[in-house]
Amino acid sequence: MTVRFYNSLTHQQEDFVPQTPGPSAQAPLRGAQIRMYTCGPTVYDYAHIGNFRSFLFADVLRRHLEWHGATVRQVMNMTDVGHMTQDQTADGAGRDKLELAVEKMKQSKKSGAALVENPNDPGQVADFFVRAFLEDARRLGLAVVADYDRAGGAAAQERIMPRPTRHIGQFIELIQKLLVRGHAYIGSDGVVYYDVGGFAAYGRLSGNSVEQLSHGAGGRTNESAAKRHPADFFLWKPDRHHLMRWPSPWGEGYPGWHVECSSMAMEILGESLDIHTGGEDNIFPHHECEIAQSEGATGRPFVRLWMHARHLMVEGEKMSKSKGNFFTIRDLMEKGVDPLVIRLALIRTRYRETLNFTLQSLHETAGAMGSLRDLVEKLGGAVGDPGGAGETGPAGPEGGPSTACLEPADADMLAEFQNALDDDLNTSAALAALFTWAAPRFKRKKFTDDEARSSLAALRRVDHVLGVMFKPLQPLAQDTRANVENLLRQRDEARQRKDFATADRLRANLTALGVEVHDTPSGSQWRRRLAPERSTAPGIATEAARR
């Protein structure tokens, strides 16, 4: 049993062996302690589905390692230092992103919809978006947020989802270490720079060379008289007028963008991590610089396995605010998409493939997910647990991949599912294995008690990774629910007096409320729709463009 992953650092697939493996050489993941860092969101705006694709990839990775019996210590930062906006230079002049968010908050206050008490306080603005992020992430079932919620107290939470503004002291220490070791220097402008020329491995991750970078196509690297090399990046920038600033040996100012991940990852997880994940755009410069800073400071390998998720497209186009195809979880939920459908839609394509996110993909996913959840319900009924056997709960160590007591067909499916994920997290193939097994079970009406128990156990194991079958759906709002019950009663009455025109009109109303109606011999039933009806949603991109 080997688990293979594509390592961005070596540009090839490798067998994964944790630094602290478990006791068995045959199954080094069982009982292993794995340290994993996930580049998290910047909290000056709502996170979008592209962000979440990357976080969900890391989540599936972590859950799969847990499937193998490893204990994963995952850290995800919440970047609350603003850093730079697009129209400024890499040296950090210009306005802070958080500053722009603060502006926005002030606007919203003027228009009467105050989102925070004091929009001038960047801390409050960041807090606001941190809360929003946590809400979204809980709905999507990110295990790291479950860790966060379980952690006892603010100090413990800070070691799971750290906020850079609370670690500035460590950043300064890291920068001092780099100065002492000769990897950093103070430019004539008073800014502390990293000396790229002094770090031979710079460029290994991204496939760049320092030589190429100095010529950078179109001269996009920033030339500055104060720097030794155009690719040198700043570690600390003194600036007494910046919105967010802290005292330092180099004057009041703020840290460079890349410092936070190096510093917090090493502070919390140690100098050498097993895995570091992020979106593909992080490869350069962010992660390249992290390696340079961390290894420059410690002289030890920073990360053994780098993994990066490819970006997603929306309706075949790059997602961008200007194209109007930019979606947050909230946007989609407003359209009636259940967050678990979003989760499955974002993980069903393998992380290294470009994912084309479309309205159709949401429908497909909703259909597939609905079938699985129906099966869970049916099996739950067969073992006298109509609730579908409860929730699996967030990720937690479940022990080894024991398949004792399972029917052979169920064990075979689990083996195939696992093999697919072992192969560089091939979620598409894993789902195919699941559906090949599930399809005949969708049709079956009867299961013996043993069969149902075995199948449910298998599905629970699968769902430890997928996280879409046992978790409750978004509940209907209380007043909507009352409304639904009321309409349904009226429709039943209409049907009884054969007033089908009224009945059909009422059904349309119910559909609009996000429920679907089933007429059975014993009366009508309703259930929550997982995604909006096709005809009422012309296309997520076109609809967004209209806003």
Add this chain to the structure above:
RNA sequence: GGCCGGAUGCCCGAGCGGACCAAGGGAGCGGAUUGCAAAUCCGUGAUUCGUGGGUUCGAAUCCCACUCCGGCCUCCA
């Protein structure tokens, strides 16, 4: 200009040299069922894998060339 990926049926997507006349999910179509629907059930689709060469007993899978698409090269997950 440099560095990466990709091109499989109507759509999404697996496939990593022989079990592929190509998995799985959707959509469509025909039928059963229904007041009409929904859901469900039955049936139905690539002799072919961007194009052209090559290697091989054998290629969607390996090699070469070409065409097209996408990403990164200091805002970005």
